[in-house]
Amino acid sequence: MKKTNLLFRTLSILIVGICVIFLGIFALSLSKNFQIVRKSETNTSALLEKIKQISQLDTVELYYNEILDYHAAMTINDFELPFTEKSFIFLVKAKVQSGVDLASLTEEDIQIVDKSITLTLNRAIITSKEILEYKAYTEKDGFFNPVTNEDTLDTLNAFLLRLNQQALDNGILEKAEVNAKLVLESFLNLIGYEEVVINFKE
Secondary structure, X not given: OHHHHHHHHHHHHHHHHHHHHHHHHHHHHHHHHHXXXXXXXXXXHHHHHHHHHHOEEEEEEEEEEEEEEEEEOOEEOOEEOOOOOEEEEEEEEEEEEEEEEOOOOOHHHEEEEOOEEEEEEOOOEEEEEEEEEEEEEEEEOEOOEOOOHHHHHHHHHHHHHHHHHHHHHOXXXXXXXXXXXXXXXXXXXXXXXXXXXXXXXX
């Protein structure tokens, strides 16, 4: 009887010991996983703030020189009145910039696994169009129909609209995305990420 009780007590202690060991291992594993998640969240949040500080990543500038030849006249029923034609010729220098907006980036756009990172960015956009300089080479006033500031502004605004399309045709957005990838890959490699994947939203 004593041997039976001793055997039962030994088995009970052994079972309790095994349970304690398993519970310890489970708790340790859970703790490590929690720490990894917290560390990942902290890394993502901190990295997001660093990237958003860049805000707008302008990576391409295209410069244009163009001659604007303006002609207009007073008309009646599509008939041009004599001596009312006015004209001017401008040489215009302009700049178009394109880049990627990083201010709208969210934590969902950043995936980090160990030393690998994937960023999903908005597509590149034209960020600015600017006339740097314009110079009149000839200017001719019509009879009772002089060249006005409004004529100049309308001509320059029409030029900016054409310039936008011209920049798109020249592939400015595609160039901006390629350059943005290079800049961000270099930045992320520099701060310790060994594998960098950058995608653009459709």
